[in-house]
Amino acid sequence: MGDESNEFHREVVRPKVTELLSPNPADYILDIACGNGNYSSYLAQRGASVVAFDYSKKCEFCVADATDRKGILELKRNRAFTKAVSNMAIMDITDIEPLLMAVYELLQESGIFVFATQHPCFVTLTEKYMTPHSYYDIAIEGQPKEQIYYHRSIQDIFNLCFRAGFVIDGFYEECFKTNKEIPMVMIVRLKKVKRDSLK
Ligand SMILES: C[S@@+](CC[C@H](N)C(=O)[O-])C[C@H]1O[C@@H](n2cnc3c(N)ncnc32)[C@H](O)[C@@H]1O
Numbered sequence: 001m002g003d004e005s006n007e008f009h010r011e012v013v014r015p016k017v018t019e020l021l022s023p024n025p026a027d028y029i030l031d032i033a034c035g036n037g038n039y040s041s042y043l044a045q046r047g048a049s050v051v052a053f054d055y056s057k058k059c060e061f062c063v064a065d066a067t068d069r070k071g072i073l074e075l076k077r078n079r080a081f082t083k084a085v086s087n088m089a090i091m092d093i094t095d096i097e098p099l100l101m102a103v104y105e106l107l108q109e110s111g112i113f114v115f116a117t118q119h120p121c122f123v124t125l126t127e128k129y130m131t132p133h134s135y136y137d138i139a140i141e142g143q144p145k146e147q148i149y150y151h152r153s154i155q156d157i158f159n160l161c162f163r164a165g166f167v168i169d170g171f172y173e174e175c176f177k178t179n180k181e182i183p184m185v186m187i188v189r190l191k192k193v194k195r196d197s198l199k
Contacts, residue, residue, distance in 0.1 A: 005038045006140070008176060012185050013087050013116045014039070016172040020189040021114045023048045027082045030075065030106060032099065032115075033066055033089030043085075051075055069098035073105060080108035088185075090117035090157070091149050100164035104192055113166065113190040117157075119173060119183045124151055132156060154186070162198060166190035 004010065017039075023029065025047030031040040034052035040061065043050050053062040053075060064071045066089070084103045090096055103113050125135050130153055136146040158168065170189030175182060 001036050001038055008184075009038075009087070012174045012176050013187070014042075016174055016187045017085065017087060017114055017116050020170045020172070020187060021083055021085055021112070023083070028079055030081045030084040030103070031061075032084060032086035032103070033093065034061060035087075035089075037061055039085070039087055051077070051081075066093045066099045067095045069102045072099065072102035076106055080111065081106050082108055082111055084111070084113040086113075086115040086117075088116055088118070090115050091120075091151070092147070094150060096152075096157070097160050097164070100160055100166070104165045107192045109192065111192045112169075113192075114170070114187065115190075116185050116187045118149070119186045120151055120153060120157075122182050123184055126151065129153055157188075161188075161190050165192060165195040165198065167193050167198070 001009070023043050023046045027048040029043055029048050029050050031043065031050055031052035034040050034054050037052050040050045040052035051062065053064040055063060055065045057063055062075060064075060066072065084107060093099065107113065121129065125137055126133065132152050134148050134150050136148055138146055161168065167190070168188055169191045172187040173183035174185045174187060176184050
């Protein structure tokens with residue numbers, strides 16, 4: 001991905017994620033499944049303090065598994081995170097419920113979690129939409145082997161977010177290059193609220 005990431009990330013993911021995240025020097029941000037950490041560095045350049053993790057040991061930051069709620073909670077330091085972000089990883093993660101629960105606990109009151117993920121309506125190799133399932137594909141041309149993707153419908157993703165104690169207060173669907181009718185990515189901003197208020 002390089003320090004500046006690739007064109008897709010720069011044009012489709014980063015602008016709206018950054019708009020919804022609105023990073024500032026007072027922020028303490030958790031970057032989930034950070035990959036090579038190029039977005040973490042970008043946030044740090046904008047003055048935010050950042051803790052970043054990935055389960056790839058090549059990541060220079062922390063190593064944690066996003067499906068392991070306890071492991072994520074161990075990233076807790078002496079202050080709550082103001083924000084969390086996850087770029088293009090939700091569709092790579094086997095089970096996102098432990099992540100949502102842990103992020104809820106790590107965030108300060110009214111903290112926000114912005115994630116960008118493949119648009120499940122338009123980016124898939126299968127005919128199935130409603131039923132959660134997985135399939136193999138490549139992310140970047142030339143990668144040595146296919147990787148697994150986890151398809152979830154939008155209602156399944158959103159209902160897990162609501163169950164964890166979040167409401168949605170920002171949402172974009174972003175297109176790439178010439179096809180301005182088919183969004184490749186959806187970008188969601190969650191806001192932590194009191195779980196009782198969602199009953
Ligand atoms: C498409 S990459 C995105 C990386 C980075 N966020 C970016 O936008 O450049 C997806 C990342 O999710 C990570 N990942 C997938 N499942 C994970 C898990 N269970 N725990 C931690 N990281 C995970 C992968 O190692 C990979 O770095």
